[in-house]
Amino acid sequence: MNFNRLDLNLLVALDALLEEQSITRAGERLHLSQSAMSGALARLRDYFGDELLVSVRRKMVPTPLAELLRPRIRAILLDIQATLETRLDFDPASAKRHFRIIASDYVLAVLGIPAVTKLSKLAPGITCEFLSQYAQPTDLLERGEADFLIMPHPYLSPDHPSRQLFEDDYVCVVWKDNELVGDSLTEAEYLALGHITTRFGNTRRMPSFEEWFVSNGGRARRLEVVTYDFNSAIQLVIGTQRVVTAHRRLADRQARFLPIRLVPLPLPMPRLAEHLQWHQYQDRDPANRWMRDLLASCAERPDG
Structure with missing residues (x-):
């Protein structure tokens, strides 16, 4: 043409x-x-x-x-x-669609798992592809190579619509037999421990929010292990006297299967808010809208 x-x-x-x-x-x-x-x-x-x-x-x-x-x-x-x-109607039971979602392994564990479980029951023809985070996640959204971003609001694009999915707070996670940590920690005890943290990217690695918050507060920690995802950070405390500052939802899920303990964080760290963003051109698409609602419902009830 x-x-x-x-x-x-x-x-x-x-x-x-x-x-x-x-x-x-x-x-x-x-x-x-x-x-x-x-x-x-x-x-x-x-x-x-x-x-x-x-x-x-x-x-x-x-x-x-x-x-x-x-x-x-x-x-x-x-x-x-x-x-x-664009379609006038949308029937999830018979729809065929593929969604690409950029999210951290933390979001994948606490939200992605219940979401794909619900999809298999309500919309078996809808498939998902989860893409790992990288330095500029909005680029894939802009190019139409990702349908959704799920991340804290500061990392989103100001040019596209978004909605908050859920909030979470932070806890300390230690090995269940960690002899240096009891049922609680003072700030001094927390800072004196060896720490595990998460950073993203291959070259210019971005710190996680907890690392950024602690370091910008003028506090000095001894970072002994740096890994690339939140799940492994929790697992790496096992058999050590180290501590990791983790999202509560993820820590609760991991505690069902791993020999770890959760201890209150002795710092006044702000709550984390995870947001969902999509391209402005998909705002009125019935399938995209249905998927947004499904993700929001799973965020409210992560285990069902």
């Missing part, structure tokens, strides 16, 4: 080219040959009167015009996708 002398299929090609910044990878993404992608790029260059991608040190780099076009082209394609997926 042509619109204003432009084959609209070229918008899909342009989106892939700007995302991959490689003719070969863009072709693989769209299942097109390298010559076909080269031809598409040539037609796009002719239409816009701009090179769009130029070779710099063996890399394809977007021109200023291409950088300006990139978010606009992605927004157009997402709007088209949302329009094509």
